[in-house]
């Protein structure tokens with residue numbers, strides 16, 4: 001029971017990060033490694049603000065802003081300086097490593113005495129579930145607005161955005177800000193949940209996000225009218241459960257990243273098989289890309 | 298209405314592949330003109346449309362639409378008043394979104410894309426009305442993802458999306474070339490209907506001489522970045538394939554003569 005609760009808690013916290021990765025990877029079609037830096041950035045900002053006694057909810061919200069800023073820089077490098085999307089995000093990820101150390105002043109900050117969003121009578125799972133579901137609903141609603149439509153169309157057909165009279169660079173920057181804001185928020189909550197922030201806690205976050213998205217899609221894609229955001233969050237919980245299962249099997253914790261990478265490789269290899277089908281046939285089968293599912297229920 | 302003056306464009310300047318395609322190009326287009334543009338491969342037709350739309354920046358010159366010079370504006374700003382339909386049916390729509398969602402974006406062109414709802418139910422009757430004019434049955438499938446439509450259906454939708462916001466100028470670059478002959482004919486009919494109904498100034502590039510003759514009120518033939526034939530008014534109305542072909546022959550003779558002169 002204890003274990004399941006931890007899986008659920010961590011899965012939901014990572015679920016917020018997965019929503020961010022979903023925006024860049026699935027909707028925007030942008031391989032955004034910034035998240036490996038913005039996840040610990042969120043943790044670092046929250047931890048150092050908590051240390052100075054700031055209200056934990058405000059600290060958590062500010063960490064969202066810090067992540068958004070990081071995403072914005074990636075967006076500007078890509079759209080204004082015309083650096084490729086992958087390289088822009090790698091540059092920011094590397095830069096963030098130093099910035100995170102600066103923010104924290106050292107490699108990790110323990111949060112034992114500090115007040116956190118969990119310092120109250122509510123069980124952590126309720127607080128986490130509330131935040132995650134709230135963010136998911138906000139994102140779902142956003143994707144139904146005019147601006148949200150532009151975001152979906154940007155990944156789908158950039159030419160269309162230009163012909164609608166919109167600067168595609170602006171949309172990309174906005175999407176990257178939103179995505180990395182979510183990732184940093186997730187990092188901030190994770191730090192408070194595990195009671196420490198560590199400069200290395202971002203390594204491989206992007207791959208975990210991908211693993212969660214792909215797992216969610218693979219397991220849930222045949223459920224009619226399911227939101228892609230729901231799949232992402234459930235995928236995140238499934239991912240946490242499968243790593244916990246791997247640990248139970250006796251793999252050392254240090255193998256987890258390798259296991260994650262292998263999960264992603266297998267899932268992607270299976271999907272590639274899928275893609276070889278004539279696309280129309282695939283659509284008939286109810287497959288299609290996950291961005292396709294954003295407007296269902 | 299649209300004046301292009303002293304337009305210059307050289308590709309890959311200062312390399313061995315340097316290619317000047319337009320040099321002191323000019324043309325004057327009246328409001329409501331429906332112009333067909335023909336010319337051999339490499340004549341500069343697509344480049345001309347790209348220069349007007351801003352997809353390619355000109356080296357020099359003026360492109361004045363409704364008394365406003367567009368030459369400094371980036372493509373997306375020009376797009377607020379200029380619409381395009383491309384040869385590739387997938388360029389004009391968002392395949393993972395529904396017909397309704399695509400039209401909802403298109404009708405909002407030139408306005409703000411903010412946090413208000415993407416789809417307004419009140420618009421649906423109007424969309425269905427417009428779609429029913431296509432006679433493709435699209436009005437009964439507005440919740441279908443555009444990726445499921447055939448090339449012809451998509452191109453018809455692209456055309457509707459390009460025109461629903463009443464642009465000042467419509468640029469069509471071989472927009473029926475990827476379709477089978479029957480569908481191609483159907484889309485050209487639709488184009489004419491929409492363009493004339495809405496009185497949209499239009500440039501339509503085509504390799505189909507029948508279309509070039511039968512559609513529109515003016516015909517331009519481009520050759521090596523120059524207008525070598527400009528037929529309008531009564532002459533355009535009485536134009537036949539034979540006459541057009543004889544023009545072609547004359548040009549080729551001229552070229553032959555000038556080549557001979559050059560090499561003699």
Ligand SMILES: Nc1ncnc2c1ncn2[C@@H]1O[C@H](COP(=O)(O)OP(=O)(O)OP(=O)(O)O)[C@@H](O)[C@H]1O
Nearest residue numbers: 308309316318336337338339340341342343344345
């Ligand atoms: N980006 C570019 N770089 C270099 N040369 C170019 C570029 N775009 C076009 N050109 C050249 O400019 C000339 C005109 O090309 P354009 O595409 O406008 O021809 P077109 O009339 O549309 O021909 P088609 O009927 O084949 O579509 C061609 O010689 C082409 O090689």
Ligand SMILES: [Mg+2]
Nearest residue numbers: 342343344470
């Ligand atoms: Mg062309």
